[in-house]
Amino acid sequence: MKTGEKKQHWAKKKEEKKIIVPKFRNFFRLATVSHILTFIFGAVLIYSLFFSDFLRINDVDLTGNNSIPSEQLNTAIENELNAKYWKIFSRGNFIFLNSSKLERNLKTQFKKIKKISVEKKFPSRLKIEMEERNLILFLCSRGDCYFIDENGYAYKKANSSEMENQGGPIVKLIDGSGKDINEGEYVLLPRYVDFIIKIEEAVKTETGLEILNEYRTESRISEEVIVQTKKGWDIYLNSKFPIEKSVYTLKTLLNRQIMLKELNDLEYIDLRSENKVFYRMIGGVV
Known part of the structure; x- marks a missing residue:
């Protein structure tokens, strides 16, 4: 290869490198921005689901408590909802609320409850139906x-x-x-x-x-x-x-x-x- 052709070939390669480097940098920047946005979205989603008031149970519908005062039941339910798992996650969160456990706890506290059903209604409502024992x-x-x-x-x-x-x-x-x-x-x-x-x-x-x-x-x-x-x-x-x-x-x-x-x-x-x-x-x- 002649000297002139060598110089031309070297110049062409150098020009290709100059084109590739900016493309790589742009890709890296886009990937970084995408990761940041994904992280922010995930953080917002986690906060909304687990820590915000969006899924916090704030409406309790009680039926069937003829002799058990609603005030006492609501206080007991509120105490259950205010408790936390591992001192981090609220039990009052729609996702974390264990309906079966709440049923057992209420039956333990209120002996007059014969049957009880706790149903979660998205996003923040509880429907509690119970049947009381008849004192004979x-x-x-x-x-x-x-x-x-x-x-x-x-x-x-x-x-x-x-x-x-x-x-x-x-x-x-x-x-x-x-x-x-x-x-x-x-x-x-x-x-x-x-x-x-x-x-x-x-x-x-x-x-x-x-x-x-x-x-x-x-x-x-x-x-x-x-x-x-x-x-x-x-x-x-x-x-x-x-x-x-x-x-x-x-x-x-x-x-x-x-x-x-x-x-x-x-x-x-x-x-x-x-x-x-x-x-x-x-x-x-x-």
Whole structure:
């Protein structure tokens, strides 16, 4: 190659290098800007999703709490929402909120809740539906009393003020056996509970007798119950037999064999045996 051609070839390569370097620099600048924009977008997205108020639960719709005050429920819910995971992420965030855990915590704090459903509504609403337990009676043993629902479930220990402030007379069943009552367990059979709550109305309707709301049982396992009339004598019943049949037997006995003037002399009437009835007068057995 001649000297002139060499110089021309070298000049051409130099010119190509000058073109390539600016192109590379422009690409690098664009890539850097793109990375920065992606980082900014990601940071904004993360902040919006996890730390801003956009997905913060701020509207709670409660239904089904007939006796549990809404103020108490809202306070408990707010405490749950204000807590944090690892002291960083709010539990009140729509994404982080664990509906199942909130349901468990509320049932633990409020024993009267029988069923509860927590549903998240995007972006910041909670819909909470619950069903409360029905207080049917108090079961007492060795001085301790518990709230019992229609299924025989002991859902909460009751103090004297709670027992007095129920808005009406509630049956109190005293277990003379002294057997422990465990909170959070089924301690009475549902059919036994159903039998107990029917006694007062059935006796009054068929015989006109009024009974006290404090019942007794020698052992709740036996499913027997002793009620006392306002005249002072007792009626022994067995839930294995329909209350209607037992009360009919009681009515027949009172109408046929015991004169009304003798009722004050009664000690008890025993209806625990099928097709048999026993009664005792004060001072003797008949």
